[in-house]
Amino acid sequence: MTAPWWREAVTYEAYVRSFADGDGDGLGDLPGLRGRLPYLASLGVDALWITPFYPSPDHDAGYDVTDHRDVDPRLGTLADADGVIADAHRLGLRVVVDLVLNHVSSAHPWFVAARAAGPGAPERARFHVRPGRGPDGATPPTNWPSIFGGPAWTPFGDGEWYLHLFDREQPDLRHEHPEVAADALATLRFWLDRGVDGVRFDAAGSLSKDPAYPDLPDGWRPGDPAPYSDRDEVHEIYRRWARVLASYPGDRLGVAETWGGPDVLAPYLRPDELGQAFAMDPLYWPLRAQPWREGVDALLAATGRHGRLPTWVHGSHDVRRAADRWGPDGARAVLLLMLALPGAVYLYAGDELGLPEVALADEEIRDPVFRRSGGADRGRDGARVPLPWTDGPAPYGFGPDGATPWLPQPAGWGARSVARQSDDPASPLAVTRAALALRGAWWRGRPEELTWRDAPADCLAFRRGQHGPTCLVNFGDAPVDWRPYGRRLLLASAPATAEKLPARATAWLA
Numbered sequence: 001m002t003a004p005w006w007r008e009a010v011t012y013e014a015y016v017r018s019f020a021d022g023d024g025d026g027l028g029d030l031p032g033l034r035g036r037l038p039y040l041a042s043l044g045v046d047a048l049w050i051t052p053f054y055p056s057p058d059h060d061a062g063y064d065v066t067d068h069r070d071v072d073p074r075l076g077t078l079a080d081a082d083g084v085i086a087d088a089h090r091l092g093l094r095v096v097v098d099l100v101l102n103h104v105s106s107a108h109p110w111f112v113a114a115r116a117a118g119p120g121a122p123e124r125a126r127f128h129v130r131p132g133r134g135p136d137g138a139t140p141p142t143n144w145p146s147i148f149g150g151p152a153w154t155p156f157g158d159g160e161w162y163l164h165l166f167d168r169e170q171p172d173l174r175h176e177h178p179e180v181a182a183d184a185l186a187t188l189r190f191w192l193d194r195g196v197d198g199v200r201f202d203a204a205g206s207l208s209k210d211p212a213y214p215d216l217p218d219g220w221r222p223g224d225p226a227p228y229s230d231r232d233e234v235h236e237i238y239r240r241w242a243r244v245l246a247s248y249p250g251d252r253l254g255v256a257e258t259w260g261g262p263d264v265l266a267p268y269l270r271p272d273e274l275g276q277a278f279a280m281d282p283l284y285w286p287l288r289a290q291p292w293r294e295g296v297d298a299l300l301a302a303t304g305r306h307g308r309l310p311t312w313v314h315g316s317h318d319v320r321r322a323a324d325r326w327g328p329d330g331a332r333a334v335l336l337l338m339l340a341l342p343g344a345v346y347l348y349a350g351d352e353l354g355l356p357e358v359a360l361a362d363e364e365i366r367d368p369v370f371r372r373s374g375g376a377d378r379g380r381d382g383a384r385v386p387l388p389w390t391d392g393p394a395p396y397g398f399g400p401d402g403a404t405p406w407l408p409q410p411a412g413w414g415a416r417s418v419a420r421q422s423d424d425p426a427s428p429l430a431v432t433r434a435a436l437a438l439r440g441a442w443w444r445g446r447p448e449e450l451t452w453r454d455a456p457a458d459c460l461a462f463r464r465g466q467h468g469p470t471c472l473v474n475f476g477d478a479p480v481d482w483r484p485y486g487r488r489l490l491l492a493s494a495p496a497t498a499e500k501l502p503a504r505a506t507a508w509l510a
């Protein structure tokens with residue numbers, strides 16, 4: 001039996017608002033993306049995940065949706081979406097769309113109706129609505145915090161409050177409500193019918209809440225178990241959706257946006273659930289051999305229990321740029337490490353260029369996290385600055401000349417552009433391309449058990465199975481001799497000599 005296409009796929013996260021702007025309104029769009037698909041094909045990825053392009057008032061950059069089965073007019077049309085899917089398939093790329101089913105926009109007709117209908121109305125039953133506490137109902141129903149900062153409840157002003165785990169403009173849906181459940185199924189089928197190869201389930205662990213709405217205990221901290229995260233009941237929802245995915249031909253993928261360790265994400269990978277669940281922990285592992293070795297083993301073991309492999313997330317639109325978290329050299333070293341490991345890899349748009357985190361001025365920041373945290377958290381926009389495609393003046397090929405990108409690009413952005421890096425064999429882009437080109441022959445489909453080899457201090461060395469190439473990772477500060485690990489250097493994330501792999505670099509050796 002051959003493995004499904006996604007088992008070890010490399011998926012490129014096309015953050016649509018910042019990828020390519022076809023019409024010059026400053027916002028990346030589907031025609032822009034469509035025009036750049038040949039770039040993704042030549043990069044060598046297997047699939048692209050397109051972040052939400054549905055109609056949205058943009059309180060959370062498109063993750064606040066008013067209609068899941070349409071395209072935001074600023075980003076294109078349904079015909080453009082069909083065009084992206086068709087062109088991607090012609091180029092051999094799979095397409096994954098992003099379904100935001102945990103919540104809707106406060107401008108969604110359901111929520112507009114709920115707000116208008118008044119306390120106790122059936123329109124409010126599609127949402128998590130509770131009376132306030134205290135004599136005048138002025139205290140939130142629970143002490144739950146919003147993930148974006150501040151309380152997770154906002155009052156309607158009539159004694160009842162609604163739950164929003166994210167921004168107040170993103171009311172959470174009650175999936176126990178038959179119309180909510182039916183609508184989610186209709187959305188899922190809508191995109192599968194249009195030919196997408198997979199769907200990403202946004203905020204996957206949040207879809208079920210404890211109906212008793214208990215308070216969080218004293219001393220609770222983000223990441224601790226919560227009555228609205230990764231509950232057993234949420235898995236019934238994924239089982240239902242997995243049956244829909246399985247009813248379509250061609251190994252359609254469901255990937256869960258999970259935020260938790262191996263024990264949290266593994267249940268989503270049970271044989272009757274989803275094919276992939278994001279491993280986010282590695283985003284924060286320091287560049288040291290021990291945490292990586294232990295972490296990799298734990299993820300392989302937990303996913304392997306269900307016959308699955310880990311889904312390595314190298315970066316995303318929700319975290320700081322890889323080049324900032326791990327340093328520019330470290331980001332490339334980790335990418336080559338992830339590409340050699342058993343499993344699938346998600347590469348965030350712009351990280352193939354080694355783009356840095358951009359420091360934006362207060363008034364430039366759009367992310368609701370900034371406002372809701374009272375400025376304590378600058379939010380995620382520093383990783384969302386529109387991509388540079390060409391050198392020359394702004395917007396550096398992101399859109400037509402003269403267009404003003406929705407987030408400002410820093411001066412000199414063109415020096416990091418696709419065009420400039422394409423001419424430089426030592427550039428991050430060239431290394432990424434080379435790695436993706438070699439991965440198919442050297443790593444993908446090899447035995448799924450790791451064999452760790454003895455390695456110098458703060459280095460990792462492994463094979464897949466007993467034979468074949470070795471991946472050598474040098475997290476240390478000094479160069480190491482790579483010759484004990486292979487006769488031939490296939491690729492390195494930083495310039496290696498005939499004997500030495502530099503500090504903070506990964507080599508593939510045969």
Ligand code: GLC
Binds near residue numbers: 257
């Ligand atoms: C997911 C998205 C993030 C968004 C949130 C709320 O975590 O990746 O960007 O803000 O869900 O939809």
